Amino acid sequence: MRKFASACLLLLFVTFNAQSADEGAEEYGYYGFEPEIVTNYISNRKKLGFVRISVELMVKNPNDLVSIERHDPLLRAAIVEILGNQAEDKIKSLSGREEVRRECYEMVNRLLEKETGRAMVVNLLFTKYLYD
Template structure:
């Protein structure tokens, strides 16, 4: 339950902070969700194979960017899977580690989009579901 509450609070925080200092909205944001959920293995300290299943939502600056994001979905999905697959078990299972992973995924996605489209259109990356074993 705490895992889901954390994701909701992060989403709420960023939606409330989507205004400039003068109170006006800074953008017409849109969201892109990866379907189906991303499932991959991670580096486990035990002999048992560890896995993580996440739902990822990308917050973009403008709805016009959704078509670009959808076009590059396979590239972005593969990058997120690679980031998750290279994480140690203790990082996957901790709240601070999860935030580090989220930031790394966000930076990787924006770096790839800038290389492919010439601009960083993703404002935020949210884990709306985060399950591990």
């Protein structure tokens, strides 16, 4: 009888914790720019350099994806402008790439705040990053 009571208490505890975890879990959504973003950057060589990236925007509320899709051209243009103004050393280094990612993230949120009244993006991810 004692083992049965212990098993019931353990089952109750596990069930309660699973429900609490589900209630506390946040639902995120992702918006990917299609097609990939391809643009030129300032190269140290005489040849023009280019960068090709895939960008995913992470939002806390999946309902915000509609607003982000509506402003896709504005956000894409801002990212292209940021990438196009970077030096070759920054594009090709890991620390420089992180700086560019943060700059894009901040710009996207500033634009969304201006257009919608609030910043929606929780994170901006480069899922592909190729350069020449």
